[in-house]
Amino acid sequence: MIGTPRVHFRLTDSTNERARTLAAAGVPHGTLVTADEQQAGRGRQGRAWTAPPRSAVLMSVVLRDLSEMLPLAAAVAVCEALPVAARIKWPNDVWIDGRKVAGILVEGRPQEGWAVLGIGLNVATEEFPAELRPTATSLHLEGVALTTDEARERLLAALAGWLPRPANEVLAAWRPRDALLGRPVRWSNGSKEGIAAGVDDSGALIVQTVDGRVTLDAGEVHLER
Numbered sequence: 001m002i003g004t005p006r007v008h009f010r011l012t013d014s015t016n017e018r019a020r021t022l023a024a025a026g027v028p029h030g031t032l033v034t035a036d037e038q039q040a041g042r043g044r045q046g047r048a049w050t051a052p053p054r055s056a057v058l059m060s061v062v063l064r065d066l067s068e069m070l071p072l073a074a075a076v077a078v079c080e081a082l083p084v085a086a087r088i089k090w091p092n093d094v095w096i097d098g099r100k101v102a103g104i105l106v107e108g109r110p111q112e113g114w115a116v117l118g119i120g121l122n123v124a125t126e127e128f129p130a131e132l133r134p135t136a137t138s139l140h141l142e143g144v145a146l147t148t149d150e151a152r153e154r155l156l157a158a159l160a161g162w163l164p165r166p167a168n169e170v171l172a173a174w175r176p177r178d179a180l181l182g183r184p185v186r187w188s189n190g191s192k193e194g195i196a197a198g199v200d201d202s203g204a205l206i207v208q209t210v211d212g213r214v215t216l217d218a219g220e221v222h223l224e225r
Helices: 015-025 070-081 148-162 167-177
Strands: 006-012 032-038 056-063 087-089 093-096 099-109 114-122 184-187 192-199 205-209 212-216
Touching: 006 015, 015 032, 015 056, 015 099, 015 114, 056 148, 070 087, 070 093, 070 099, 070 114, 070 148, 070 167, 087 167, 114 148, 167 192
Parallel strands: 006 032
Antiparallel strands: 032 056, 056 114, 087 093, 093 099, 099 114, 184 192, 192 205, 205 212
16 A cells, blocks of 8 residues: 555654655555655755645655656656646656646665655645746646645555556656657756657666767756756
């Protein structure tokens, strides 16, 4: 079961941090950690993830059935859970009309047999700080009337359906949602550039450069808007 047992905090530092502690202590596969508010939520590259209290789904799931497709399967599940068209910006963001509505962060210790899947989904946020307004959105701003509880249950159901799927099914569902396909991107702090050309069978990003094709299996990629 994905989502059982559940540990809920009114306020915590980070659901991923709490889930990591629980995972190391031996809690079962599917254990869910949620919070109304985080003080030290984080995304990739150590960025902060902040949201007004009870305005977002803030959750982390302890997983013991591990797959290299986990980040891609999770992104597909988030898209499937939303009652509005969404696309995926490799490797970890879910977009609606080019603006980020959800972020995914996978952390873990495969050598110890566990990973933590963290998801932050903007649900009821009505206004973002000025620096985020061009790039962030919420279900509320997109005209979707869901509560955070309803959104969380939709996410859990979608995760339960997608995380066990074989790689070929995950890739077949991920590729049509690829928000970067055919678009110019930069990486390595902007020093390298090319045209995104999809993902390979391991989930690595393929980029066509002037010197040929390269694959990126980690790191931050920026879309040239």
